[in-house]
Amino acid sequence: MRKITLPERPGWRDRAAELGFTFADMGGEPYWDETSAYAFTLDQIERDIEDPATELHDMCREAVALAVADEEWLERLAIPRQHHDLIAQSWTHDEPELYGRMDLSYDGTGPAKLLEYNADTPTSLYESASFQWLWLEEQQQLGVLGPDTDQFNAIHESLVERFGQITDPGTEIHFAADKDNPEDYATVEALAWAAREAGMGAHFTDLSGIGLSDQGQFTDDQDRVIGTLFKLYPWEDMLRDEFAAHLQSSRTRFLEPPWKAVLSNKGMLPLLWQMFPGHPNLLPAFFHADVADALRGGTPAPHVASAFAAAQDALRAGHVTKPLFSREGAGVAIHQDGRIAEETGDDSYSHHPMIVQALAPLPLMDGFHPVLGAWIVGRSCVGLGLREDRARITHNLSRFKPHFIEG
Amino acid sequence: MAKRKRSRHVALLLAGSAALGLAACEDDRVDAQSFPDLQSCVAAAQENSLWFTEDDCRTTFAAAQQEYLETAPRYESKELCEQEHGVGNCGDDPAQGAQGTGGGGFSFMPLLVGYMMGSMMARGGGIFSQPMVNTADGRYSTAKGDQSFASNRGTGKVAAQTFTRGPTTMGQPPLSQAAVQQRGGFGRSATARGGGRSFGG
Numbered sequence: 001m002r003k004i005t006l007p008e009r010p011g012w013r014d015r016a017a018e019l020g021f022t023f024a025d026m027g028g029e030p031y032w033d034e035t036s037a038y039a040f041t042l043d044q045i046e047r048d049i050e051d052p053a054t055e056l057h058d059m060c061r062e063a064v065a066l067a068v069a070d071e072e073w074l075e076r077l078a079i080p081r082q083h084h085d086l087i088a089q090s091w092t093h094d095e096p097e098l099y100g101r102m103d104l105s106y107d108g109t110g111p112a113k114l115l116e117y118n119a120d121t122p123t124s125l126y127e128s129a130s131f132q133w134l135w136l137e138e139q140q141q142l143g144v145l146g147p148d149t150d151q152f153n154a155i156h157e158s159l160v161e162r163f164g165q166i167t168d169p170g171t172e173i174h175f176a177a178d179k180d181n182p183e184d185y186a187t188v189e190a191l192a193w194a195a196r197e198a199g200m201g202a203h204f205t206d207l208s209g210i211g212l213s214d215q216g217q218f219t220d221d222q223d224r225v226i227g228t229l230f231k232l233y234p235w236e237d238m239l240r241d242e243f244a245a246h247l248q249s250s251r252t253r254f255l256e257p258p259w260k261a262v263l264s265n266k267g268m269l270p271l272l273w274q275m276f277p278g279h280p281n282l283l284p285a286f287f288h289a290d291v292a293d294a295l296r297g298g299t300p301a302p303h304v305a306s307a308f309a310a311a312q313d314a315l316r317a318g319h320v321t322k323p324l325f326s327r328e329g330a331g332v333a334i335h336q337d338g339r340i341a342e343e344t345g346d347d348s349y350s351h352h353p354m355i356v357q358a359l360a361p362l363p364l365m366d367g368f369h370p371v372l373g374a375w376i377v378g379r380s381c382v383g384l385g386l387r388e389d390r391a392r393i394t395h396n397l398s399r400f401k402p403h404f405i406e407g
Numbered sequence: 408m409a410k411r412k413r414s415r416h417v418a419l420l421l422a423g424s425a426a427l428g429l430a431a432c433e434d435d436r437v438d439a440q441s442f443p444d445l446q447s448c449v450a451a452a453q454e455n456s457l458w459f460t461e462d463d464c465r466t467t468f469a470a471a472q473q474e475y476l477e478t479a480p481r482y483e484s485k486e487l488c489e490q491e492h493g494v495g496n497c498g499d500d501p502a503q504g505a506q507g508t509g510g511g512g513f514s515f516m517p518l519l520v521g522y523m524m525g526s527m528m529a530r531g532g533g534i535f536s537q538p539m540v541n542t543a544d545g546r547y548s549t550a551k552g553d554q555s556f557a558s559n560r561g562t563g564k565v566a567a568q569t570f571t572r573g574p575t576t577m578g579q580p581p582l583s584q585a586a587v588q589q590r591g592g593f594g595r596s597a598t599a600r601g602g603g604r605s606f607g608g
Binding site for chain 1: 587597
């Protein structure tokens with residue numbers, strides 16, 4: 001894994017505008033940044049990213065199976081009691097998952113470490129699946145990259161295939177997102193194109209325009225009944241909104257399925273560590289309430305005492321606290337040497353229970369900290385997208401960086 | 408040469424929300440043929456089978472009958488039913504009392520007056536069918552009401568989504584117009600304090 005300075009494609013900003021990629025610059029800063037790129041060997045991609053991420057997803061499924069059958073775990077994951085059935089049933093009915101993105105800390109050597117799994121509402125899909133792909137193709141045509149270079153990016157084709165597997169031909173799928181947020185919209189549009197290519201009908205509805213019919217079904221913003229709903233909106237919020245009472249009775253099929261509420265929850269990280277302690281791609285993780293005292297020199301909760309003892313050196317050297325629910329780095333703080341070394345300053349999720357995770361520092365490459373986004377479609381890792389930031393905690397304005405596999 | 412790790416093609420264009428409207432699907436059409444009953448389908452298959460066999464007739468007619476029972480609209484009175492489907496075109500719910508039907512006093516249904524078969528071969532599917540009922544203005548529509556036709560006997564091309572199944576036993580199929588009672592029940596983003604942030608991440 002190397003960071004390489006490369007010439008930008010002439011006129012790429014015009015091309016981005018032409019394609020509708022309107023957020024290539026955000027907040028006066030570049031968001032899409034191709035002044036440099038990350039290069040990987042095929043071995044690094046396959047051995048260190050693809051295979052481990054696929055295995056991690058399998059482990060996550062085992063963890064979901066455990067959690068949905070255990071009221072205590074559902075409580076710890078802050079899933080409202082009245083929705084335990086909805087979530088457990090979606091799992092026992094084997095409702096299929098569509099996609100997710102694992103954020104990994106990796107520097108080219110040693111095992112990649114799972115920082116978190118956005119298994120419910122990952123964005124940056126268009127940048128990863130499409131614009132990054134175009135960058136590689138065009139840089140090859142320009143001779144900037146050799147003809148034998150490649151990219152870990154089967155995301156689009158895998159999505160087409162996945163839609164074909166999990167929905168009947170001709171299924172009408174509604175895609176709901178915030179219409180005023182171009183990043184969110186781009187992600188649902190990328191998904192919708194894949195659905196269309198798989199033979200499905202794809203329709204957009206603004207999330208806040210969703211209605212409830214007199215027969216208890218959800219409708220789109222044009223009063224048409226929703227049969228299958230992809231929502232770029234977190235399950236933890238769906239379960240707490242006014243329409244939550246109608247989720248089950250509406251008979252809507254949801255993508256992602258309700259059991260993703262378990263998976264896209266930072267409480268999964270302590271659960272994974274409990275089930276697979278010492279796994280090379282996992283970091284020691286605990287509920288903050290169980291170890292807060294111990295981190296200050298006191299004692300941990302009895303049920304995690306031996307696990308904490310095994311991990312305490314790593315945790316004391318550095319750890320990260322994160323709220324159970326949080327997006328784009330909000331509420332995340334890095335603790336080192338007994339003090340907060342870095343935090344994002346966005347506390348909009350900080351009233352939720354926290355978890356503690358051992359620190360796996362992102363590498364520093366030419367002044368920036370890259371984080372790997374390993375894309376999961378269905379149950380396999382099928383692509384990669386990188387973000388980088390000068391800060392150590394990646395957030396919503398962090399730059400998207402293209403990557404390639406060296407030929 | 409090593410295995411290629413990237414897609415052969417991708418979708419590059421972000422066209423904005425208009426592109427995901429219903430209209431964009433309209434050229435996505437499949438071969439379809441409708442019949443008033445099973446016998447006329449079998450006769451057509453014997454005479455000049457283009458894309459279906461007698462067996463297809465039997466299988467798809469049975470499927471349409473079942474789908475009619477499960478997804479056709481139900482009304483609380485015969486009068487209401489006839490307003491929607493024409494006088495003399497309604498009857499009792501044949502599935503009334505059976506487990507899994509709509510219930511709730513909605514026990515009148517439009518009569519099954521034909522069915523339509525569609526070839527999804529080009530889409531990797533098989534042959535699909537839809538039950539047909541009358542409309543108030545003397546036409547024929549799918550039981551879920553999303554497509555109507557002048558006759559229950561004929562050949563043509565229809566939108567592939569015509570053959571999408573509606574939800575069973577209650578409610579209306581996807582994309583049919585509904586009476587909306589309430590809106591805005593999603594999107595408060597209850598777990599985050601303060602607004603204006605992306606819902607993704």
